[in-house]
Amino acid sequence: MGAYRDLLQTPGVGRIIVAQLTARFPNGMTSLALLLHIEQVTGSYGAAGLVLAATSVGQAVSGPVTSRWMGLWGMRKVLTLTMVVCAVALLTIALVDMTLPAYIALGLVAGLSTPPVQSAVRTIYPKLVNSRQLTPLYSLDASLQEIIWIIAPVVITFVATQVGTWEALILIVVILIGGGSWFILSPEVGRVRIPRSKRRFGKVLTRPTVLLATVIGFLLIGSTAAVEAGVVATFGHSGLEAGLVLAVFSVGSLAGGLSFGHIPIGPWAMARRMGIVAAGLCLTMASLNVWWLGGTLLLAGIGIAPALAVLFAITSASVKFSDTAEAYGWVGTGQLIGAAAGSAVAGFLIDGVGPQGAYVAAAIFAVAGAIVAVACVRAFPDLRHRDPSPLPDTEPTRIIT
Known part of the structure; x- marks a missing residue:
């Protein structure tokens, strides 16, 4: 823990x-x-699903676009604009009775205007710490984000069911504005200036490492989404066991990230970490007993945050600083699409063969991710003795003779 103590x-x-x-x-x-x-x-629920689909599509489309805008207009301007638009869209959904097409349109707007905080902060990190601290920082970030997925669903479900659904949306808007303003006004956000990228939009995806991070992120998050669907189908929406098992899954990820975050990242790091996830998820298929699922998902979770840390580090180390935000935007889009695909495939299999189908889907996604990591191991940068910071943006210098 000394690395994290020095880091903080x-x-x-x-x-x-x-x-x-x-x-x-x-x-x-x-x-x-x-x-x-x-x-x-x-x-x-069908209508609600259409609104959620529109929101997810908006988030997937906006990630690379708004992230790239930060290099054009500055982080604070883009974050502020998207935060305000997203808040207004959610407020309107909460307070105004509308037709379904209007709800769908506003859901799309809310998705498109989701503030690109994740891309912004991971662009800032290399400017805050030295190269030795950057890998532990990515791991700490990947680990602590599990807190969001452990606490947030519990809080919002309690408010929506015990107080009211429109009040739950108002609470989201309050946190969105309060937390977003805190982040936007942080001195670090104002000090870091992302240079304007000279590449055309989407060109960063031609970098093999960025494409790999996007594909593996798609498969990794697809596996976790399938697990979530499977756990809910196994124990029911109201079952206490479902929440506890998913919490154990996240705790495993948190523990794995904190335990392995100091380990230098070599070419085989992703294969080993995806192997842990795949092994745990393959074991889930043996039994739907709550203790068995808790244990196997704890094992699978140990690899998740460390694998995400590898994704963040190799993305940062493979692109110029001006392209970092857009690269993280594409990686985030891959993860969003993976979440949708994992949930959809698991849903069809649950309807067809029962809850076991979801765990089969999760295992297939994870095994595919491990296979990709092994097959493409030569494309992974060796960061064990190398600075994982983004490549510097350089320009020709005029020499006076």
Whole structure:
């Protein structure tokens, strides 16, 4: 833990970590709140699903776009604009009775205007710490984000069911504005200036490492989404066991990230970490007993945050600083699409063969991720003796003779 202690003693690091976690807290709340609110207003889960789909599409499309905008107009301007638009869209959904097409349109707007906090903070990190501390910082970030997925769904479900669904959306808006403003006004956000990228939009995806990070992120998050669907199908929406098993899954990820975050990242790091996830998820298929699922998901979770830390580090080390935000935007989009794909595949299999189908889907996603990591091991940079910071943006210098 000494690495993390030194890291948090670095000026600004602790503040920016807490601020960005607070700003991203609504990410773990919005989907559930929209599902419950639209279902209550329309009386249809199908209608709620359409609104959620529109929101997810908006988030997937906006990630690379708004991240790239930060290099054009500055982080604070883009973050402020998106925060305000997203807040207005959610407020309107909460307070105004509308037709389903209007709800879908506003869900799309809310998704498109989701503030790119994740891309922003991971662009800032290399400017806050030295090269030795950067890998532990990525691991700490990947680990602590599990707090969002442990606490946020519980809080928003309690508020929506015990107080009201529109009140739950108002709470999200309050946290969105409060946390977003805290992050935007942090000195570190103002000090870091992302140079304007000279590449055309999307060109960063031609970097093999960025493409690998996007594909493996898709498969990794697809596996976790399938697990979530399987656990809910196994124990029911109201079962206490479902929440406890998913909490154990996240605790495993938190523990894995904190335990392995100091280990240098070599070419085989992703294969080993995805192997842990795949092994745990393959074992889930043996039994639906709550203790067995808890143990196997604890094992699988140990590899998740460390694998995400590898994704963040190899992305940072493979692109110029001006392309970092857009690269993280594409990686985030891959993860969003993976979450949608994992949930959809698991849902079809649950309807067809029962809850076991979801765990089969999760295992297939994870094994595919491990296979990709092994097959493409030569494309992974060796960061054991190399600075994982982004490549510098250089320009020709005029020499007077």
